[in-house]
Amino acid sequence: MAEKRDEQDWWRGSVTYQIYPRSFMDANDDGIGDLAGIIQRLDYVAALGVDAIWLSPVFPSPMKDMGYDVSDYTDIDPGFGTLAEFDALVDKAHKLGLKVIIDQVLSHSSDQHPFFAESRSSRDNPKSDWYVWADPNHDGTPPNNWQSIFGGAAWTWDSRRRQYYFHNFLKEQPDWNFHNPAVQDYLLDSMRFWLERGVDGFRLDTVNFYFHDRLLRDNPANYLPWAQQALKPFDMQFCLFSKNQPENIGFLERMRALLDEYDARTTVGEVGDSHLSLELMGEYTSGKRLHMAYSFEMLGPNFSAEHFRSRILRFFTGAPEGWPCWAFSNHDVPRHVGRWLDHAADQDALAKQAAAMLLSFEGSVCLYQGEELGLVDTQLSFDELTDPDGIAFWPEYKGRDGCRTPMVWDDKAPNAGFSRANKTWLPVKAPQQARAVSTQDGRADSVLEFYRQMLALRRAEPDLRNGRIHFLDLPEPVLGYERGADLLCLFNLSTEPASVDLEGPVQGLLTQGATLTGSRVNLKANGFVIGKKMTG
Template sequence: MANNDWWRGSVTYQIYPRSYQDSNGDGIGDLKGITERLPYIAALGVDAIWLSPIFTSPMLDMGYDVEDYTNIDPQFGTLDDFDDMVTRAHELGLKVIIDQVLSHSSDRHPFFQESRKSRDNAKADWYVWADPKPDGSAPNNWKANFGGIAWEWEARRKQYYLHNFLKEQPDFNFHNPDVQDWLLGTMRFWLERGVDGFRLDTVNFYFHDQLLRDDAANPRSDAAEEWNLYHRLYHLFSKNQPENLVFLQKMRALLDEYDDRTLIGEVGETYHGIEIMGQYTSENRLHMAYSFDMLDVHFTPAHFRSRVEEFFKGAPEGWPCWSFSNHDVMRHVSRWKDHGKDSDSLAKLSAAMLLSLKGSVCIYQGEELGQLETDLNYDELTDPQGLNFWPENKGRDGARTPMVWDAQAPNGGFTTGTPWLPVKAPQWERAVSAQGEGSVMQFYQKMLAFRRAHPEFRDGDIAFLDVPEPVLAFTRAAGVLCVFNLSPDPIDVVLPHGEPLFGEGAECGAGTVRLAANGCGFFAAA
């Protein structure tokens, strides 16, 4: 039977394929390795997996620069390997979501190679081209995420092309309907192979302002201190354009031709991501979306409450997907370390809180081990963000180091060869094999089982309670009271409660809940 709403309240486990399991000893994770580890993921109790890009790519941005949208990069395997992985995942009850990087391609893509040759070829208008100003400078002030301006000169056309990221990642021209249709066709290719959904990279970047108007200066008082000039602009015209909404409806119509499929969008926006999440998941567009609002340094009850309440106030019919870590940010146990009694306590508290919020949830590989950010030297980096902005920003490689399976095996059991990023002692110590009684992994399994056993957590309403910081408290569907101590010190809080249901470091008295440092408790609502 079709279950078109399986995504609502689902829990997705993000796999970074290069770093999950290497099956052939070349130091790079691959599809056969992922297939081998699927029973482990199923045993955690999640609903789906999301794979970061696995398509043919020169890997200058680790697969987010796509050269062939309908083939697998040889580093990861073959289309047959992909089909085998999907089949095995479905046997284990896991849905499969794959990354779609539609806003830009690799400059090695055949379409761009043709487009850049002249102004009158068949693909001339498939990318964003613009004439220089009379003095030869770039068309406007738009900046690139990885440093410098967002324009690169092409002498053959005597024009600039737009790239919001690396100059080797030219932006598609979504104002050309042929581009839209072709990209939708690549999505259909994977739907026909049985994928259950797509995670849409930089979903708010698809369209640009056709008048190429300058972005305004960022009005925030701290903008002048930003290490990345990209964040010193308020992106009124380079992204977040209204035409995007129509294209999202086209994507949704494509997925609605198939049963049980889903779209989740990454909103790459620093200042009003929650608002865009609401727009993009309303009126038959995306099924769900996430932004970076919970992937930053803020760790207060007021912050988490405001993100959830603001979303549902602005988009009562929309649907969020919350996460605390992914491949683009520092791991949250390291990011929030000042708020933890110790890393394991903080990891458990974070899991309990994330898995209790109204919305769907994504957890990143290694979170279930309490994994920490890896401290890397400059000569160990591969990420263009770190290479360009070191030492002010060390990039994203620290969150992308290999999964550690066996504390006794070379390279933690990830590979028999030399891993593409190093496996270091602090990560080794948190191997799967070391996760015994009372471990972070065991807590994740119990918390996920608790979530499954209580339908309130899947799609029930959420109501926050007015309690003093550092406590966060809310009820789900008026049935379960959830209480969290976001500090490294014990605290008592006056709350009416019923029978204890689950938790760690929580004791209850007559109308009072005592929470240990980073403690959490779940009770039948009084």
């Protein structure tokens, strides 16, 4: 059972387990996960030793973007269950010592939201300026060059208003006009609804996308070297005006004031940007704004000591009072074990090393369901896809479905114990089923048991949660750092052996492929040591 941590800043150094509800557990056998299924499996999550769960969106939605297109911010989609079941989930989680964080998709709504239907009906209705509308250029083209992340212009023509509306994502996901204070009030009120129901915090989707430039100025070209080879036109721009606007700070301060009306609540904002993510993370978590922020800085292919060291140093140097939340995987990117397999002796060794590294970084941590099993992405054919991003850019980009396939519970059961339906919304395939919980639970050398050990160590050693990080000056491929005064962490990020000479001996607390002889540490491929410096 998770240790109970009710102090006001429980989130600082916490570990949150992300649940993707469609794929976690299906209790009614319709092939799609649901709240009742999550309730059935909460004991498993609590037994891992995490502090909180994060639920991806469960609100009413047409599911054009799998729930990230919300049509009602204060209810539960019938496909996931009911408000009563949500309340039961929160109640059980709290009894198990788990906090509950829910996704809030505030930058945009579904085009099926009743306010958008009203807004698009005319130019003078009460909701006419609740979304971002603009006149065409004289030649009928969109008002500027902004691009949608999912491909094509970020503007869609609406014949009723004879104007374009703005959408950073799908055309079915129109952006709210945050320059209208009434929009801010409405969205804050929807957050209050969930706070009153007992949620402990919010994960804020695309938190730097809320405001747009009032003047609708063109974005400049992306000056980074890789931009002209980018797959998506969106990535060929430096999004100077379509997001990251200074007015965002005022809204985050309003949001923080709301949360401060309640005890022990938190926010973690997703900061997605190719240029400024670490700077924005720091800016957004300094002062009375967000509690935590995380980005895609560690969700890519880079796997080197320099990369991880520089990301952490850059954040804390730029924002000494800010607070990061690090993650290696989530529902939007390929699973990290698959991304980094070229740097691995074997899949399990890499999975364990990644867990030890992530869970010993300074900051808070998000784990994505299934990473504790060492899963890689499921290989899907085009006809199996549901993700609009993958469908649009196939085959060069296969989308996000590969990391979203159902959780694998039982290697002997149909659909790996996720569902008894004849067909699940995404398929369960043999490589994932072979790593089901049933094959790893209680097996001392399994990835699952290692996650439990590492999470227990993080709880037992306060410096792993709260100690400041100090990096050692070591050459590639070894990443080394101290946490607090006494803890030492060394990781060999290669498939070749490496050695490190220290100032004194170290007592190993948790190791893999490591030999400690006096002050010398020998590390095999993907070897690591988390230990205490010995004195006297």
